[in-house]
Amino acid sequence: MILLIDAGNTRIKWRLHGTPTPVEGACEHDQLEALDAVLAETPGIRRMIGANVAGPGVGGQIGTLAAQRGMTPEWITPDAERCGVRNLYRQPAQLGADRWAALIGARSQHPHACLVVMAGTATTIDLLDAAGDFLGGLILPGVALMQRALASNTAQLPLASGQFSPTPRSTADAILSGCLQAQAGAVERMFRQIESSAGACCLLGGGAADAFASLLSLPVQRVDNLVLDGLARIAQDS
Ligand SMILES: Nc1ncnc2c1ncn2[C@@H]1O[C@H](COP(=O)(O)OP(=O)(O)OP(=O)(O)O)[C@@H](O)[C@H]1O
Numbered sequence: 001m002i003l004l005i006d007a008g009n010t011r012i013k014w015r016l017h018g019t020p021t022p023v024e025g026a027c028e029h030d031q032l033e034a035l036d037a038v039l040a041e042t043p044g045i046r047r048m049i050g051a052n053v054a055g056p057g058v059g060g061q062i063g064t065l066a067a068q069r070g071m072t073p074e075w076i077t078p079d080a081e082r083c084g085v086r087n088l089y090r091q092p093a094q095l096g097a098d099r100w101a102a103l104i105g106a107r108s109q110h111p112h113a114c115l116v117v118m119a120g121t122a123t124t125i126d127l128l129d130a131a132g133d134f135l136g137g138l139i140l141p142g143v144a145l146m147q148r149a150l151a152s153n154t155a156q157l158p159l160a161s162g163q164f165s166p167t168p169r170s171t172a173d174a175i176l177s178g179c180l181q182a183q184a185g186a187v188e189r190m191f192r193q194i195e196s197s198a199g200a201c202c203l204l205g206g207g208a209a210d211a212f213a214s215l216l217s218l219p220v221q222r223v224d225n226l227v228l229d230g231l232a233r234i235a236q237d238s
């Protein structure tokens, strides 16, 4: 059994890989006892493989929990090529480990061109061509971060919960609709670069995905957690 870990900027997600029924969970950075409980209750874990973009503090805390059970987490680092994906970032190691794992997860379930979108704390929109080349991608503030940026840098814009509208007629609706349209617009614009490729589709995941999925006019496949899928694929080969 392998414990796969996606340590993001807001939450840590995990999945036990190799169990008859999948076990998944998530916690905030300051609630790592939930992950510790998984380690305590699952004696059959022989490896821990993770993607950490939350910094060395979080990585170190998970390492400490692992060490108490005699384990060391293996944190993946993006390389130039792995599991059929070629990383065309100018400095391959600069790419976020979560993006790299998600691209590998995407490639292993969709052998055509695809746009890999993860809508979390940040939103990333990554281009994968039919040959498995990661051509490049975008980093945007996530939906919640966009809303917070407006609230904290203006006098008249509150942090309020609006509704999406194509023609917003209140401040709260205008803010939320603006943030969702920005995300959807960026996705649609990036998709144009691969839309003529056979079988091209957008794989969309992350906590904010459902907030703008319905705005997208392109072939979309909702995915649960491509980062964890990719980590499972990486574990097979290493
Ligand atoms: N019910 C909801 N409606 C709309 N958006 C939501 C909802 N719940 C979460 N979100 C959005 O999801 C984002 C968090 O997504 P997710 O849970 O995938 O990421 P995360 O795990 O917090 O991110 P990271 O992987 O970067 O730590 C928030 O920034 C917020 O925009």
Ligand SMILES: CC(C)(CO)[C@@H](O)C(=O)NCCC(=O)O
Binding pocket: 008, 009, 053, 094, 095, 096, 097, 098, 099, 120, 122, 124, 139
């Ligand atoms: C963009 C995020 C924050 C998304 O989680 C993460 O992948 C990250 O910190 N990336 C490093 C920078 C980069 O991917 O170019």
Ligand SMILES: [K+]
Binding pocket: none
């Ligand atoms: K940062």
